Each structure stands twice: as C-alpha cells, then as structure tokens.
Amino acid sequence: MSEAITDSQHQVRPALLAKRTSRRWVITAFITTAIVVLPVLSVLYLALFPEDNVWPHLIDTTLPRYLSTTLLLMLGVSAITLVIGLSTAWAVTMCEFPGRRFFEWAMLLPFAVPAYVIAYVYTSLLDYAGPVQTTMRDWFGWRNAGDYWFPEIRTLEGATLMIGLVLYPYVYLLARAAFMDQSPSLFAVSRSLGHSAISTFFRVVLPIARPAVAVGLSLVLMETLNDFGTVDFFAVQTLTAGLFDTWMGLGSLGGAAQIATVMLAFVVILVTLERYSRRKQQQFSARDNRDPIQRFKLSPGRQILCIVVCATPVVLGFLVPAMTLGHYAWEYFDQSWNSSFIRNTLNSLFLSATAALTTLFIGITLAYSRRLHDTHGMRVMMRLSSLGYAMPGAVLAVGVIIPLAGFDNWLDSVLRSSFGFSSGLLLSGSAFALVFAYTVRFLAVSAGSVESALQKITPSMDMASRSLGHTPGQTLVHVHLPMLRGTLLTAALVVFVDVMKELPATLILRPFNFETLATYVYQFASDEQLARSALPALVIVLAGIIPIILMSRSIARTRSIG
Structure with a gap:
C-alpha cells in the first residue's frame, strides 16, 4: 500500500x-x-495632469496648423502610395513584360532608403545651387531665379513626394501578396464576360484585396506620422515637428505629452478604421499555390508602359539617391x-x-x-x-x-x-x-x-x-x-x-x-553639408537592403507561380 x-x-x-x-x-x-x-x-x-498646462495656448496658436498640415501630408502620401503600390503590384503579378522578374523584387528597394535621406538627396540636387538648376542656367543663359520658374522642393508637396517614394512598398508588398493568392478562375470568368484587364482589376481583384491594401495603407500612415527628419528639413509643421518644438523650444514636457496624445489618437483612429473596413469580410483561399497565374499578354506599347510604371519609382526612390550618395561618399x-x-x-x-x-x-x-x-x-x-x-x-x-x-x-x-x-x-x-x-x-x-x-x-x-x-x-x-x-x-x-x-x-x-x-x-x-553625411547615409541604405533580400526570398519560397 x-x-x-x-x-x-x-x-x-x-x-x-x-x-x-x-x-x-x-x-x-x-x-x-x-x-x-x-x-x-x-x-x-x-497629458491629463501636466505640471505646466500649455494646452489652451496650443489650441489658440499652433495646434490647428499642426493638425491641418498633418492631415494634408497623410492624404497626399496615401494617394501616392496607393497609385504606385497598386499599379506596380498589378503589373508584376498579372502582366507579362520584359524585366517583370527583376521588378518583382526591385520594387522593394526604396524600403532601404529612410525618408529623411531621400529628402536630403533631392534637396541637394534640386535646390538653386544644385546641379539641376545650375545646368539649366548654363544651357539657357539664365542669370538668376527671376529669369525662370522651378518648383520649390522644400514644401509640403515636396515632403509628401519624398515620403511617398519610400513608403509605397508597404502597399505594393501586401497588395501583390493578395493578388497572388486569388484564384486564376476569377480572372478567366471576368475575361469571358468581356471585361478588360483594367475592368477586371477594379471590379474583381481590388475588392477582394481591399483588406490587405487597408493594412498596408495604415502602416504607411503610421510611418508618415512618425517622420521627423523630412518634415523638419522641409520646415513642414506637422504634429511630430510640433512635439519637438514644444519640448525642445518651449521646454514644456507636459505640452509635448499633450501633442503626443493627439498623435496617439491618430493611431487609434487609423487602426479602428482599418479593422472597420474589413469587419464583415471573410475570405478563404480559393486556389492551390501550385496553380500558375495566367498573365495577360500585352501589346508592345503596353509592355513599355508597364516598364515605365515599374521603373519610375525604383529610379526615383532608390537608384538616384543611392548613386548620389555613392558619388558624394567617394568624392x-x-x-x-x-x-x-x-x-x-x-x-x-x-x-x-x-x-x-x-x-x-x-x-x-x-x-x-x-x-x-x-x-x-x-x-x-x-x-x-x-x-x-x-x-x-x-x-x-x-x-x-x-x-x-x-x-x-x-x-x-x-x-x-x-x-x-x-x-x-x-x-x-x-x-x-x-x-x-x-x-x-x-x-x-x-x-x-x-x-x-x-x-x-x-x-x-x-x-x-x-x-x-x-x-x-x-x-x-x-x-x-x-x-x-x-x-x-x-x-x-x-x-x-x-x-x-x-x-x-x-x-x-x-x-x-x-x-x-x-x-x-x-x-x-x-547644416547643409550633405556631402559629409553621404557615407553614413549610404551605410544605412546598404544595411536596409538586407531585409529586402530576405522578404523577396520568403515570397519566392512560399508561392510558386508561373
């Protein structure tokens, strides 16, 4: 016992x-x-119990400007990333054209370039003393800025373009994954009903991929809200710039916390909207990953269009900054x-x-x-x-x-x-x-x-x-x-x-x-010394290529398509 x-x-x-x-x-x-x-x-x-309550002062003076500028920046970046991300994802996934396999992974290269780095590069290239305007004055015999018009890069529009060029891969990556997971039979049925490739995209493909696109766009907006280097360099007064000004300039940690609370509210709204947009959607995989996608056969003119659409963001978002930084770093x-x-x-x-x-x-x-x-x-x-x-x-x-x-x-x-x-x-x-x-x-x-x-x-x-x-x-x-x-x-x-x-x-x-x-x-x-910053910036960019290679290999391993 x-x-x-x-x-x-x-x-x-x-x-x-x-x-x-x-x-x-x-x-x-x-x-x-x-x-x-x-x-x-x-x-x-x-924010609720600050030692120095500057909230009334912020509301009466700077906060409305911070809010409006931030909203405009986010709207502009959203438009750019959606246009570039969706068009390039559709092209490399569903269209057959020369260089398609190269662009499948090359579209991710701007991921490696921080937004503030690309802002510094294009400012040095496009400013009055930069090589672009200097060459134009030499060619056309212009003496000063009053003789011609050239767009100002250090503006809200310039910051929007810079941030959009490096953040569109969020939308591209998730949209492409969603396109690849859709059943080829959907495309075949749509084409048999007489719909063109563009009509199929808007009527069939995009509605199904909307949850993935919404996630990508929410990530873009969060990164836009996080950006400081670009908006500070371009003197764009967003909430992030306002937080720095309130803390470092006014010495008010409580005021900075109150602006930070507003930014947190932005994040909560973004996450809520993203989940609300797909609250009633439930999707199941409709195809085996071994089934090849039947890509659209394009005319020579449309093939050139696809190449231009895919090459433009890669050139502007990665190649130009990388070559400029490499030149300055070497010199x-x-x-x-x-x-x-x-x-x-x-x-x-x-x-x-x-x-x-x-x-x-x-x-x-x-x-x-x-x-x-x-x-x-x-x-x-x-x-x-x-x-x-x-x-x-x-x-x-x-x-x-x-x-x-x-x-x-x-x-x-x-x-x-x-x-x-x-x-x-x-x-x-x-x-x-x-x-x-x-x-x-x-x-x-x-x-x-x-x-x-x-x-x-x-x-x-x-x-x-x-x-x-x-x-x-x-x-x-x-x-x-x-x-x-x-x-x-x-x-x-x-x-x-x-x-x-x-x-x-x-x-x-x-x-x-x-x-x-x-x-x-x-x-x-x-301090306007881009040449001195080129080498460390280039190191950051080169380090950023590592996860891009890993992501590309991961996609290639998990999805085999024809």
Whole structure:
C-alpha cells in the first residue's frame, strides 16, 4: 500500500512542477507586457495632469496648423502610395513584360532608403545651387531665379513626394501578396464576360484585396506620422515637428505629452478604421499555390508602359539617391572616414544589436507563453505588447523619458539624503533609455514573427518532449528554437535595420555627446553639408537592403507561380 502511495506521489510531483513552471511563463509575460505598456500610460498621465498646462495656448496658436498640415501630408502620401503600390503590384503579378522578374523584387528597394535621406538627396540636387538648376542656367543663359520658374522642393508637396517614394512598398508588398493568392478562375470568368484587364482589376481583384491594401495603407500612415527628419528639413509643421518644438523650444514636457496624445489618437483612429473596413469580410483561399497565374499578354506599347510604371519609382526612390550618395561618399571619403564616423558606426551597431537581441528574447518569451496558455488574457497581452510598433518614435520617446526620469530623480534624492552623493541620470541619461525605447517600438516585429512560426509547429512535439520529462523551458531550448532559427534570424535582422534608421526617438533620448549614424546624418544635413553625411547615409541604405533580400526570398519560397 505504501509503495502505491509513493508511486502516486512520484507521478504527481512532475505534474505540479510543470504546472508551476508554466505559471512562471505567464507571470513573466504579464510583467513584460506591463513594462512595454508603461510608456503609453506615462504619456496619457502627463497629458491629463501636466505640471505646466500649455494646452489652451496650443489650441489658440499652433495646434490647428499642426493638425491641418498633418492631415494634408497623410492624404497626399496615401494617394501616392496607393497609385504606385497598386499599379506596380498589378503589373508584376498579372502582366507579362520584359524585366517583370527583376521588378518583382526591385520594387522593394526604396524600403532601404529612410525618408529623411531621400529628402536630403533631392534637396541637394534640386535646390538653386544644385546641379539641376545650375545646368539649366548654363544651357539657357539664365542669370538668376527671376529669369525662370522651378518648383520649390522644400514644401509640403515636396515632403509628401519624398515620403511617398519610400513608403509605397508597404502597399505594393501586401497588395501583390493578395493578388497572388486569388484564384486564376476569377480572372478567366471576368475575361469571358468581356471585361478588360483594367475592368477586371477594379471590379474583381481590388475588392477582394481591399483588406490587405487597408493594412498596408495604415502602416504607411503610421510611418508618415512618425517622420521627423523630412518634415523638419522641409520646415513642414506637422504634429511630430510640433512635439519637438514644444519640448525642445518651449521646454514644456507636459505640452509635448499633450501633442503626443493627439498623435496617439491618430493611431487609434487609423487602426479602428482599418479593422472597420474589413469587419464583415471573410475570405478563404480559393486556389492551390501550385496553380500558375495566367498573365495577360500585352501589346508592345503596353509592355513599355508597364516598364515605365515599374521603373519610375525604383529610379526615383532608390537608384538616384543611392548613386548620389555613392558619388558624394567617394568624392569626400577622406573627410568622411574619420574617428567620429567610426565611433558613431560602432554606436549604431551596438544599439542595433542590443535591441535586436532584447526584442528577440522578449518576443520568444511572450510567444511561447501564449503557446503554453492560449487564453483570451494571453491574446490581449500579445496585442498590448505590440502597441509600441504603432506609436510614433517621438511619442514613444516622451513616454520613455517620463518614468525613467522619475526613477532617476527619486533614486538621486534618496542617495543624496542618505549617503550624500548623487547618482545622476542613471537610466534616462544613458543608452538604456534608447534600448528600452527601441525594444518597445519594435517588439511587435520579433513577437509576431515568433508567434506565427510557433503556430506551424504541431503540439505533438510539445507532448513528446513533456512525456520524456522535459520542462517547458527545456522543450523551448531543445525542440522549438532549433526549428525557429531561420525565423529568429530574419526577425533579428529586420529589427537591427529598423533601429539603425530610427531618428525621432534617438534624437530625443540619446545621451549627451552620443551620436548614431541616423543622428550623424541629420546633424550634417541640418547644416547643409550633405556631402559629409553621404557615407553614413549610404551605410544605412546598404544595411536596409538586407531585409529586402530576405522578404523577396520568403515570397519566392512560399508561392510558386508561373
């Protein structure tokens, strides 16, 4: 009898141990989510209870201008990205023309160029002293600007075009994926009813692809709202520029938090509209990915049109900026390659690598916790942890500096009163603040990637590992992580490149006398020294090509089309 009880106890103990270990994952996920959500709560708290309430002053003076300019910028960028993204996605997916396979991946190249970099490049090319206008004056004998008309690049329209040229790949990528997933029979039926290719696009293809296009457009608008380098360089007064002016110019953190709250409201409206647009739509895959798409055979004239449509954004959004930066980097290499460039490059590499590893570790923790406990509460925590990706960098910086500065001030006062020395800005004045902000902002990239990859692993793998006596942690290390190596590498690289390009949060949170490649480029460009900023800008662009190659290979592996 005693032996039976002992055997029963031996069987119960591993089950209790596994249950306790599983709960630890949930507790860890809860604490992590609370920390990630902290910047959002900090912004809302300071906006509602500011030390200096400048809200009435903002409403009476600058806020209406910030709002109207931001709306106009977002509308303009939406129009540009929709036109370019949809037309090019339709062309490379459904039309047969020379160079189609090249443009399938080349359309993504402008992704590698930050909007502020392309703004600096085109300003140097198109300004009065730039090579374009100088050549025109030499050719036509004009003496000064009064002898001719030339469009001004540093305007709202110029900023709209610059941002649109580098953000259209969001729409292109998701629209193309939606087009490729549609059944070829839909096109055949439409053509048999006498509809042309254009009519088929508007009547059949686009309505089905609308949810994917809406997601792409919402990402475009969030990135537009996040942009600071372009609007600041072009003196366009958007909400992001207003946040910087209120904080840095007026010295009002409370006013900056209030503007940040308005920007958060924009994000909430965008996400709500995107989900509302597809609330009643439910779609199922209508074809096997092995079935080839029967592309339209075009006349020579329409083939040339497709080439022009696809080549124009690639040339303007990538080729011209890359060639210009390469020329300046080569010509001024001796001046650019110095100790400052090397130090700032190492700073960027350190921050990017640290943030990539941190987001990957936290993303694995959250995704695996949900796998162990796939409850409504865990799903809510996953969504909350991804909230930072929708937050503009400037808003996130405000939310990060509030709790960190509060902790630093509290610790400093305790140490002064108890031990007679000051700790200084331990967190808010160090690289920790930057890594924290990057982690919150880009956690959705790693967590989402790991979560989707884990869902493809059958639960029987977990059961087999647990039956062999492995804990959830051992199962993760010995079973899941080896199977996720490709996904983990891709997620880490994407976060790495995103951190290298991030400008608004870095400008606000970087420690004193600490620069990254992004702020280094911004500093020289603000001083009208584009040639000196070319080499670091080119490094950022080259690093941005890495995720483009990965995305292109991923699409090629998952969809085989004729």
